[in-house]
Amino acid sequence: MHHRTVEELMTRGVVRARRDTPFKELVRLLAENDVTALPVVDELDRPMGVVSEGDLLRKSADQADPSGTVPVPNLEAWERAKAEGSRAEELMSAPAVCARPEWNVVEAARLMETQGVKRLPVVDEADRLLGIVSRGDLLRVFLRRDEAIREEITRDVLRRTLGLEPSDVTVEVRDGRVALSGTVGHRSLIPVVEQLCRGVDGVVSVTEHLAPRTDDAGH
Structure with a gap:
């Protein structure tokens, strides 16, 4: 039997952010590339974390409602720090939970489940970014x-x-x-x-x- 590997299913040519990518640029990258999350990489192209729409929306959720009818949420300290962040390294979820290209569908799915993530950056032996695999990619085996x-x-x-x-x-x-x-x-x-x-x-x-x-x- 041959389980499909992460390398066969992952998306290559991944749009990524740098640690100093500003908030508005992150929003633009998500919108222009029609993606919901971006890996954040260091100077050696190694994933440091992932910044998602959910991470960025904390900034909107933390704003006071002009009408005064919606209370400002009571955020945990780490959530408050994210809401006040302005660069990728301040906004991302870290550390990055990564997969290897030779892993099979079962291994990747189990890691996603145990870590509660929707996608995994895929890295080589030097931890450099090769691609990204999502829950939707893994579900393609059912096609x-x-x-x-x-x-x-x-x-x-x-x-x-x-x-x-x-x-x-x-x-x-x-x-x-x-x-x-x-x-x-x-x-x-x-x-x-x-x-x-x-x-x-x-x-x-x-x-x-x-x-x-x-x-x-x-x-």
């Missing part, structure tokens, strides 16, 4: 054609990994939903087949109607 998913399961999971004959298990895929039917050697192999199929890029769900030739569940 794989059903036939491509079926071929990978049949060839890589069933034949190469498990040594099953094509006549043993029938694989049907519709909108990423995999249905397995047929027979396998032992009952204990059924959850293994199911788990391996779930690990194929683009698979949304797996249902199985597999019968064992030998019931080894008690051993």
